[in-house]
Amino acid sequence: MSFRSRIIAWFVVLHVVLAALAVFVLMRYPLVLFAVELCFAISIFISYRLVRSLFVPLDLVRTGADLIAERDFSSRFVPVGEPELDRLISIYNEMVDRLREERLSAEEQQHLLQRILMASPSGIAICGFDGQVHQTNPAADRLLVHPAISSLIGALAPGESRLITLGARRLRVSRAEFRDRGFAKSFYLFEELTDELRLSEKAAYEKLIRMMSHEVNNSVGAVRSLLESVLRYAEQVGSEDRGDFVNALTISSARMDNLNRFMSGFADVVRIPPPHFAETDLGEIITDIAALLQPELDRRGIELRLDLARDGDVRVDPHQFEQVILNILRNAAEAVGEDGLIEISWRDRVLTVRDSGRGIDEKLQAELFTPFFTTKRDGRGLGLTIVQEILTNHRAQFSLQNREEGGAEFRIRVP
Numbered sequence: 001m002s003f004r005s006r007i008i009a010w011f012v013v014l015h016v017v018l019a020a021l022a023v024f025v026l027m028r029y030p031l032v033l034f035a036v037e038l039c040f041a042i043s044i045f046i047s048y049r050l051v052r053s054l055f056v057p058l059d060l061v062r063t064g065a066d067l068i069a070e071r072d073f074s075s076r077f078v079p080v081g082e083p084e085l086d087r088l089i090s091i092y093n094e095m096v097d098r099l100r101e102e103r104l105s106a107e108e109q110q111h112l113l114q115r116i117l118m119a120s121p122s123g124i125a126i127c128g129f130d131g132q133v134h135q136t137n138p139a140a141d142r143l144l145v146h147p148a149i150s151s152l153i154g155a156l157a158p159g160e161s162r163l164i165t166l167g168a169r170r171l172r173v174s175r176a177e178f179r180d181r182g183f184a185k186s187f188y189l190f191e192e193l194t195d196e197l198r199l200s201e202k203a204a205y206e207k208l209i210r211m212m213s214h215e216v217n218n219s220v221g222a223v224r225s226l227l228e229s230v231l232r233y234a235e236q237v238g239s240e241d242r243g244d245f246v247n248a249l250t251i252s253s254a255r256m257d258n259l260n261r262f263m264s265g266f267a268d269v270v271r272i273p274p275p276h277f278a279e280t281d282l283g284e285i286i287t288d289i290a291a292l293l294q295p296e297l298d299r300r301g302i303e304l305r306l307d308l309a310r311d312g313d314v315r316v317d318p319h320q321f322e323q324v325i326l327n328i329l330r331n332a333a334e335a336v337g338e339d340g341l342i343e344i345s346w347r348d349r350v351l352t353v354r355d356s357g358r359g360i361d362e363k364l365q366a367e368l369f370t371p372f373f374t375t376k377r378d379g380r381g382l383g384l385t386i387v388q389e390i391l392t393n394h395r396a397q398f399s400l401q402n403r404e405e406g407g408a409e410f411r412i413r414v415p
Contacts, residue, residue, distance in 0.1 A: 064092050073100035123190030125153065129183060143190050149173065153188060163193070166399070216263045224256045272389050275317035282414070283308040283346050285318060289325050290344070293333070301339040309347040314414050320390045327387050328353050328410050335359075335408060351412040359402040 060077065067075050073096045079086040117124055123140030125133045131154055136144065143149045148164055152173050156162060161174035172191045177184050227249050237245045290304055297304055332342045335357030345352040384400075391398050397413040 060088065060092075064096075068096070068099075071103075073097075073103060121192065123188075125188040125190075127153075127186045127188075129180075129185060131186065133188075140188075140190060143171070149190065156188070158186065166401075169399075213263050216259060220256045220260050220263075224253055227253045227256070272320075272386065272393070275320055275390070275393050277315045278318060279313040280316050280318040280321065281313050282316070282321065282351065283310065285322055286325060286344055286346060286351075289322065289329060292326075293329055297333060297342070300333065300337070302333060302336050303341045305341065305343045307343070307345040307347070311346075311348065314349060316394055316414060317390075320394075324387050324390050324412075325351075327384070331384070332357070332408075332410070349414045351414065353410045354403060354407060355409075356407045359406060360400070360408050 064077070067073075076093045076096065077089040079089055117137045120137055121139055123143045124137050125140045125144065126135040128134040133144075133153060144153075146166055148166065149171070152162065152164070156173065156175040158175055158177045161172055164171045164173055170193045172193050174189045174191070175186055176189065177186050179185075231246065231249050234242055234246050234249075286306065286308060290306060294304065329342065329344075332353055332355040336342065336355050337357065340356040342356075343352075343354045345354075388398075391412060395415050397415075398411065400408065400410045403409050
């Protein structure tokens with residue numbers, strides 16, 4: 001039985017007892033009937049007012065609790081003229097006003113965080129209490145399709161970070177924790193470090209190349225001058241040794257020239273100029289380069305297939321893109337070796353070069369675009385570095401990865 005019911009039952013029993021006593025008294029003193037009835041009516045009225053005054057605050061508290069439980073912070077109570085009750089109403093109204101403002105502020109902050117999350121260029125993946133990814137932003141969605149990235153979910157310890165290479169891209173994956181309702185939850189941050197690391201590497205190898213070029217050119221010039229001077233004394237050498245003498249100096253001079261050209265090749269990486277954009281038919285450039293390489297490909301037994309759509313011109317530097325396509329095709333031919341296939345596709349502003357070679361060794365993928373790294377015996381490791389520099393200056397997206405059916409694929413999306 002509720003408290004209200006017990007109070008009402010008490011007053012009912014009390015008045016029934018009083019009524020019984022009144023009947024007993026009135027049987028002996030009939031003249032007191034009217035006075036007793038008046039007192040009885042006054043008692044009932046006072047009891048009713050007391051019960052109502054007692055339970056109105058309780059009803060108010062119950063109604064307020066129901067509104068709060070339903071998260072309804074917009075309803076307010078009106079003062080009723082009772083000082084104690086009006087004080088309670090004032091406290092409740094202040095409380096719901098503050099709760100409404102805090103909820104509105106929390107919703108605005110949550111909306112702002114969601115907007116920042118969706119617009120962030122860094123990938124963010126938020127895990128639930130079960131450790132599984134429950135929420136991601138668009139940048140994370142694009143990255144989590146790569147097995148090398150998705151495999152790190154759950155593999156990193158809180159506070160740990162790891163550097164991942166995806167073709168020409170470098171990313172740092174970090175795990176951190178936050179508290180939600182008193183329990184720890186994890187989130188992963190995927191930061192793009194490609195441009196930062198590329199600029200750092202570029203500054204380092206530019207300085208190295210300049211120092212090497214300066215020292216080598218100075219030495220080559222002086223040594224070559226000395227060799228030419230020594231050649232003037234060839235007539236003074238005996239006839240039996242003169243041929244060997246001249247031949248040795250000529251070979252040494254030629255080697256100086258080769259060394260000079262070798263260093264000039266390194267210096268070309270430093271001297272890549274900004275692109276001069278022009279409306280360019282990329283399909284025509286691809287056709288010309290394919291014709292240039294066709295005799296070499298025929299000798300190796302490599303078939304070249306072209307799929308060139310006439311999608312209109314693009315704004316690129318035609319001379320620099322010639323260098324890009326030439327480097328990519330030569331690398332594809334080197335990967336195939338002999339008796340293979342190279343496919344070139346140009347559609348919807350996407351250039352794709354596929355080869356049927358042995359593919360890319362997973363251990364070497366992280367080093368492909370590193371300056372001076374090469375797997376060729378006579379290579380200098382600058383071909384893909386030059387390609388990366390030119391494509392980055394064009395703001396073109398590019399990737400180099402293995403194909404499921406074998407071989408490798410170089411993809412370029414021209415902006």
